[in-house]
Amino acid sequence: MRYLCSSILMLLLISCASYPKKNGFTVREVRNIENLYFSDTSKDYVYKANIEAFGNSFGGIFIIKKLGDEHHRIAFTTELGNKIFDFSFQGEDFKVNHILKDMDKKILINVLKNDFQVLVAQNPFIEKSFQKDDDFIQQASLHHKTYYYFLTEEKLKKVVRVGNGKEKVVFLFSEINDNIAQQIRISHQNFKLNIALKAL
């Protein structure tokens, strides 16, 4: 019996091994980071979007606007201009200004909200810092979820949302110029939802 207990415990420990441990990160002194990709209130951030969701693929125009401190608006329209959704993020508050009736489902809105919060969070709360090879990795907590921010050559290249030691959502930022990521990719690991954004 005791053997069984300890083996279950061992199993739990192994499967729950933390994300940094599994990936061989080395602990470093905590340092804060800033996500500047959507931080300029004078800019309209406009992207061509391609969304693959559960076997369907569709496009549109994805728009992010910073309106003030911790205050962003995110909207998605068709190429012809019809608005699909329009969300406000202000501090801890989230508001749906508009969403097409067919998409007005709590579960879907929550997924989008969680994804977009990562894009607009400028100063994520850093709990721990790590290093692996040339990457500096910051463990952050955002709305009670754990994220790892990967910085290569001081540029934010990747964010991973982790749950139970496993990658749930991966955000990739590439072709970075002047604090603008020309390409952004959001990939969900546990269901088929991928969002690809290309700056216009």
Added chain:
Amino acid sequence: MRKLVYILFFMVLAVHAQSKMNTSEANALKATVKALSDETRTITADFVQYKHLDFLSNDIKSEGKLAFKSPSMVKWEYVKPFSYSVLFKNETLFINDNGNKSNMDMGSNKIFKQLNQLITASIKGDLFDASEFEVFYFKNDENSEVHFNPKDKQFAEFIQSFHITFNDKGEVQEVKMIEPSADYTQIIFSNRATNKPLSDAVFMQ
């Protein structure tokens, strides 16, 4: 005092730059547009689209080409700043998103049917008999502006009002689609050519 009167006078004038048409003016416009529409077999034009969202500093500008062939083949092709086209043909919507092709059957979708009707109308202008819209007529300098408000609630959630501006020849110059939130999409046409032979190949995807 006299200054104030002048200012008030000009304010009133400014407000009245767009004035309501009387019934005979509206009927004359309908007749002009209908006559032009009846003899229109093809149209090609360039367009510039401005998407206005109240919270943005600037409207989002895109440009493209439009082709229409009677009775109801329409192709909108965006060329700048992205490559994207939609083709309305045989109750089907064909989409080419930078090489990724897909299509959608519009036959069963009321919203798409109305959208297609609006799009065809926005090119030909001939929409006055449609029972699905409340129609209002205005004069705007040399031009005429007609407002179409969808009666269908589901559609009105999408577009609250659809404004078409005609020149004195009855050609559509500008289309504005206004959302319930007051954000809008404005499309301005230029280089319009009517009844130029257009091969069916233009409407292939």
